[in-house]
Amino acid sequence: MSGRTVRMWRRVVFSSGHRYWMEGHSEEENRLIFGRWASRFNHGHNYVLELAVSGRPHPTNGMVVNIKTVDAIVRERIVSWVDGRSLNDEVPAFRNRSTSLENVALWIVDEVGQALPEGTELDGLHLYEKEDLWVELMLDSKNREGRKLAVGRRYEFAASHRLHCDRLSEAENRGLYGKCNHPAGHGHNYVLEVTVEGELDPLTGMSVDLDELDRVVERLVLERYDHRNLDVDVPELQGKVTTSENVAIAIWELLAPEVPGRLRRVRLFETARNAFELEDWS
Numbered sequence: 222m223s224g225r226t227v228r229m230w231r232r233v234v235f236s237s238g239h240r241y242w243m244e245g246h247s248e249e250e251n252r253l254i255f256g257r258w259a260s261r262f263n264h265g266h267n268y269v270l271e272l273a274v275s276g277r278p279h280p281t282n283g284m285v286v287n288i289k290t291v292d293a294i295v296r297e298r299i300v301s302w303v304d305g306r307s308l309n310d311e312v313p314a315f316r317n318r319s320t321s322l323e324n325v326a327l328w329i330v331d332e333v334g335q336a337l338p339e340g341t342e343l344d345g346l347h348l349y350e351k352e353d354l355w356v357e358l359m360l361d362s363k364n365r366e367g368r369k370l371a372v373g374r375r376y377e378f379a380a381s382h383r384l385h386c387d388r389l390s391e392a393e394n395r396g397l398y399g400k401c402n403h404p405a406g407h408g409h410n411y412v413l414e415v416t417v418e419g420e421l422d423p424l425t426g427m428s429v430d431l432d433e434l435d436r437v438v439e440r441l442v443l444e445r446y447d448h449r450n451l452d453v454d455v456p457e458l459q460g461k462v463t464t465s466e467n468v469a470i471a472i473w474e475l476l477a478p479e480v481p482g483r484l485r486r487v488r489l490f491e492t493a494r495n496a497f498e499l500e501d502w503s
């Protein structure tokens with residue numbers, strides 16, 4: 222059993238200021254590079270970092286790595302540099318480098334990866350800027366160049382529906398779907414997470430045009446699904462049972478050809494307790 226690899230996740234929080242502005246570039250250049258994000262002044266985030274460390278549990282102590290060891294590395298190499306500080310002004314790695322979420326994630330992976338004890342690997346991380354915006358950076362241990370860097374975004378829509386299959390009898394429908402089959406329907410506050418992988422722009426340090434992603438999701442999904450009846454108002458769901466599985470597939474098919482970059486994951490929460498996910502990293 223000790224031959225198995227286990228991945229451990231550790232969550233760390235820090236608060237930092239940063240700005241989309243490159244010293245040494247003119248105001249005009251900064252506006253060109255960062256567009257509407259450009260500002261000489263800092264704004265700030267309560268960043269949430271989730272680190273994934275893997276290895277085989279030690280035959281004696283049963284641990285992949287002592288959490289205290291990981292915490293000490295993260296404190297010394299990351300948190301002490303960034304917490305309560307300005308990324309642009311106080312972290313040498315960002316002197317001439319955009320403090321985009323992608324770049325912060327890449328810096329953390331470099332810093333933590335090289336300090337982990339022998340026998341453990343940094344598999345990657347999730348770095349949240351806000352609840353509705355994060356970066357996922359996962360490394361491929363067999364191929365040091367191989368990494369997946371994707372941006373995740375969270376949206377919400379409220380819609381009503383009824384689970385009902387025309388090919389089944391009334392009794393069968395009631396038996397199968399229970400209260401979800403009530404004739405007048407019911408509703409959910411759906412939460413939709415969309416993860417997209419793009420090319421990292423060396424200047425902005427951004428990999429996905431977030432405004433464009435928001436516009437695409439707004440136009441194809443939110444405008445068409447929010448405050449609607451999924452059974453009646455949404456053409457692509459006609460003739461289908463509006464289970465969250467089918468709704469998630471419909472959303473995947475709408476978004477995949479249109480999002481900036483490559484669509485990697487769609488996760489649809491029907492309630493806080495169940496989610497339905499499609500994923501393709503090929």
Ligand SMILES: [Zn+2]
Pocket residue numbers: 239264265266350
């Ligand atoms: Zn920011």
Ligand SMILES: [Zn+2]
Pocket residue numbers: 382401407408409
């Ligand atoms: Zn329902």
